[in-house]
Amino acid sequence: MIIGCHVSLSAPHYYLGSVKEALSYNANALMIYTGAPQNTFRKNVSDFKVSEARQLLAEAGISDYSIIVHAPYIINLANTTKPETFELAVEFLKQEIDRTRAMGAKVIVLHPGSHVNAGEEIGLRRIIEGLNLAMQGNDDIEIALETMAGKGSELGYTFEHLAYIKKSVSKPHLIKVCMDTCHMSDAGYDVFRFDELLDEFDRIMGLDQLRVIHLNDSKNLTGARKDRHANLGYGELGFDFLFKVASHPRLSNVPKILETPYVNDLPPYKIEIEMLRNGIFVDWLAT
Numbered sequence: 001m002i003i004g005c006h007v008s009l010s011a012p013h014y015y016l017g018s019v020k021e022a023l024s025y026n027a028n029a030l031m032i033y034t035g036a037p038q039n040t041f042r043k044n045v046s047d048f049k050v051s052e053a054r055q056l057l058a059e060a061g062i063s064d065y066s067i068i069v070h071a072p073y074i075i076n077l078a079n080t081t082k083p084e085t086f087e088l089a090v091e092f093l094k095q096e097i098d099r100t101r102a103m104g105a106k107v108i109v110l111h112p113g114s115h116v117n118a119g120e121e122i123g124l125r126r127i128i129e130g131l132n133l134a135m136q137g138n139d140d141i142e143i144a145l146e147t148m149a150g151k152g153s154e155l156g157y158t159f160e161h162l163a164y165i166k167k168s169v170s171k172p173h174l175i176k177v178c179m180d181t182c183h184m185s186d187a188g189y190d191v192f193r194f195d196e197l198l199d200e201f202d203r204i205m206g207l208d209q210l211r212v213i214h215l216n217d218s219k220n221l222t223g224a225r226k227d228r229h230a231n232l233g234y235g236e237l238g239f240d241f242l243f244k245v246a247s248h249p250r251l252s253n254v255p256k257i258l259e260t261p262y263v264n265d266l267p268p269y270k271i272e273i274e275m276l277r278n279g280i281f282v283d284w285l286a287t
Contacts, residue, residue: 004255074088076113183227
């Protein structure tokens with residue numbers, strides 16, 4: 001099972017600290033933001049202790065494709081109402097691609113964007129335009145578009161949205177997908193018919209285009225379009241379903257990343273990863 005979680009990247013050890021944190025949870029995959037997801041401030045990658053982190057990853061046997069970079073939330077390639085927002089998104093995504101390459105990772109997860117009441121078709125075309133601009137000069141780093149919950153004017157809440165973007169960009173071979181279990185349910189997909197859902201995804205996108213799964217429980221009923229994550233087994237999806245996803249034979253080579261809420265300001269990942277590896281739910285919040 002390739003299973004990991006979101007880990008911090010902060011001073012003084014940066015990337016090296018991120019790897020050490022993931023290993024402390026018995027993870028063999030990890031996801032990082034290269035800085036705070038709400039702003040554009042970034043330290044230079046030369047400060048990240050990349051070589052030490054890469055050595056530790058190699059010793060742990062963690063593949064480059066199990067190191068996931070998540071683009072910041074402020075990137076909105078679908079924005080047509082504010083040109084400066086679109087231009088910032090393109091330029092910052094270019095920089096994220098360069099940072100990802102410098103860290104030795106291969107995949108960036110990206111929220112497709114919100115059309116800000118301009119309409120879905122206009123927003124999708126703007127995303128395609130933005131990706132084409134951002135990927136100029138990039139021939140190796142993949143962009144995994146995330147399945148979204150569909151709150152507000154979010155795009156990417158259907159497989160068809162993602163397939164349309166992929167087939168329309170100038171470098172379709174670099175566009176992949178990140179499935180989020182919470183988001184798919186919130187968007188209205190019946191995730192409990194998971195094998196049929198995988199068949200549908202395979203028909204529309206191709207299962208070989210799936211690069212990462214965000215494994216999250218949901219605080220909402222199916223179709224709520226709210227995007228509120230819950231700890232494994234404490235939401236509407238339940239542990240049995242999430243374990244099925246984590247251990248599914250058709251997804252054995254896909255890294256699963258936890259983005260579940262902190263509890264009392266502490267990360268829950270070590271115990272959640274242990275539950276998934278053992279296939280046994282522990283009611284740890286009650287103890």
